[in-house]
Amino acid sequence: MSSQAANDRRPVGRPREFDPEVALERAMRLFWAKGYEGASLSDLTAAMGINRATMYANFGSKEELFRRALDRYENGAAACGFTTLNRPTIKEAVEGLLYGSLEALTAPEHPGCFTVVGALASSDESESVRQALSESRNERLRAWTQRFEQAQAQGEIPAEPSASALARYVLTVLHGMTVQARGGATLDELREMVDVALGALPFASSR
Known part of the structure; x- marks a missing residue:
């Protein structure tokens, strides 16, 4: 059996699923620690474990993400x-x-x-x-x-x-x-x- 055929039969790992609630919780904690302006987009995407495209697609702008984080804070902590x-x-x-x-x-x-x-x-x-x-x-x-x-x-x-x-x-x-x-x-x-x-x-x- 060729190495290529063996590779073709290996199970392909499932990509890690994106969980908006987990990402929002992480964003909330970063905003909580650094404030709105102190939390850069790079900080946010790193903390949330996503890229900017995913962040914009799911949360809109940084301001909208902050507002949703604020709502989460008010309903929780x-x-x-x-x-x-x-x-x-x-x-x-x-x-x-x-x-x-x-x-x-x-x-x-x-x-x-x-x-x-x-x-x-x-x-x-x-x-x-x-x-x-x-x-x-x-x-x-x-x-x-x-x-x-x-x-x-x-x-x-x-x-x-x-x-x-x-x-x-x-x-x-x-x-x-x-x-x-x-x-x-x-x-x-x-x-x-x-x-x-x-x-x-x-x-x-x-x-």
Whole structure:
């Protein structure tokens, strides 16, 4: 039997199948780590294990890929920012949000809040991306404002400061923790930040 005939009879290996969900997860994690502008097309295709043609065919532009990655983040890793809203008291809800974020913020695989990291060092060319990230943050702000309004209506906390101011304060602390964590703050240092932040809230005396 000739070597050519032997080669013809060898089973041909199946090409590796492309999984859009796996690719999107990898893109999300890269955007999460580097931000929109920090993640180049070469970085993205390498992380996703595909070429540019496949990326464009399945996800459109880099901006569209980022928006889909943002949606994935909001429906997955970011869900904790909403689930603690359902805790019995506003004190438990806020503590759950801030204390619950500590380990995630300092874990290498979770480099802070996607909506904060993604917007860092964005240029004017990325205005639509900034707007998408801003809307994501505003959605969380609206949800927490409503939760503080509920707590005020139920007499858990005073009517002043306003619910919107309290919600902005809590989320500003969370976003600041992201920046601090990326700058090298330790778990203990971030926990101390949370302790101080919670001490400034109206329910502090009940702790």
